[in-house]
Amino acid sequence: MPNVMIRRKDDGGLLFYVAKKDMEETIATVETDTDEAWGGEVELTDGSRWYIDPISPPPQFPTTLRFKRAGE
């Protein structure tokens, strides 16, 4: 369950940063991304999948959230 910092990139995409692992990846898809909630299963451009319970209302980026590996 790493702490993940999510911030907006210059091109508008979301960056998924895990400080402990020095992992800096772009988020490819988010399961729930509406005006009411944000979260669910998140897929990164490197193919790995992470999960967070949908947050309502959607969080303001940048922010630090606690993710789980999807399927755990």
Added chain:
Amino acid sequence: MASMTREETQDLIQEVLEVYPDKAKKDRAKHLAVNDQSIEQSKKCIISNRKSLPGVMTVRGCAYAGSKGVVWGPIKDMIHISHGPVGCGQYSRAGRRNYYVGHTGVNTFGTMNFTSDFQEKDIVFGGDKKLDKLISEIEELFPLAKGISVQSECPIGLIGDDIEAVSKKKSKELEKPIVPVRCEGFRGVSQSLGHHIANDAIRDWVIGNRDGDNSFETGKYDVAVIGDYNIGGDAWASRILLEEMGLRVVAQWSGDGTLSEMELTPKVKLNLIHCYRSMNYISRFMEEKYGVPWMEYNFFGPTKIAESLRKIAAFFDETIQANAEKVIEKYTAEYEAIIAKYRPRLEGKKVMLYVGGLRPRHVIGAYEDLGMEVVGTGYEFAHNDDYDRTIKEMGDSTLLYDDVTGYEFEEFVKKVKPDLIGSGIKEKYIFQKMGVPFRQMHSWDYSGPYHGYDGFAIFARDMDMTINNPCWKSMQAPWQKPAEGEAEAVAASA
């Protein structure tokens, strides 16, 4: 390596790896790569930030070096105690040439060494009392110090001293910030973790100090220069460009920087990061907590400077954007003259770099402005995100080497035959004895600054005087040279 193809470079890596035992070969192979610009993510071609192999020669430093030597050390109006035995402090004292203005020993302390000088009894009975006494002594001798940081050396962690408790107690007593930094040398695989620990200490003990205090008048053009350590005056050469653009530089981190500058940084509009590796952590934190955006920039060489100035200006309004163009225009004649003078002397020369932090990728532009080509580059302590940024800067099928060993570096140089090597003092004399021109790129070989337009002039001059130095033609002793006409003389006498 315009002359070397991908296969040749790959063969070279294989050849160099040949001497290692199987296990070591497998490990080292992951750290050496041929650059491929089409790769988006560096982890597909190179592994970094791993423990060095025992038995090979590495040039990495320790967490204490990363914290005291790099991040905290240059903050001039604080006293940084090297807490532990005397050596760590003494051998890291002022070697990095972080210039500053002030009266050393009165209100600034950059080149001084403060240490608790641990003896056997301190290891046995603990050093907390000594630290307490030391801090009182500092207060008595140097009352103008704005704060104190306690930089732990290895024994502090090993014997389990509670430096946090001492710091809290003395901080209350002296009414000054006293920052305990848990940067024991054994932590992590290189100095990189020291940077992180130092950043975390700044986050916990410094950044929030003025949270409720609105007495500082902010402006809409406030910026902070982060990750510029003012080596040989670098930060000053960068700062004037930003100020000429009309921006107000509130803080310099940490070269020629002060504690109050650091405390004011969360109030700026934009954080400008030069050394991404050592200061990205605190910038990310400020973005999250205070909403201060950050931007990487590069002030090496006119092409990159112009690019960076425009990028910075794009964040602000049209006045700044117009000013940025004016600044670039103002210096155009100056840098064109430098390029006209040095480019013919340096055109086509090949460079190999092996440094740390930001330089293996940032200086590439400056070399290219002089018509030189970087054929190999590597970091001592980079992480994947650094290589992500490097791949785009380097030419295709050039060499990338992470935490290169002494043996590998020598072999690469023998095969690639660069005209110049830029690396550290530990490599300097080996390569000079091999007859290869060398610049020590950690602290600019006692020259500098190299940042900004002013720095570029010095950079170009230094590269020229190294590469075109007549001494490289005199590498062989006169009596070992095959004398002209010697063969005929022998034939005649026979």
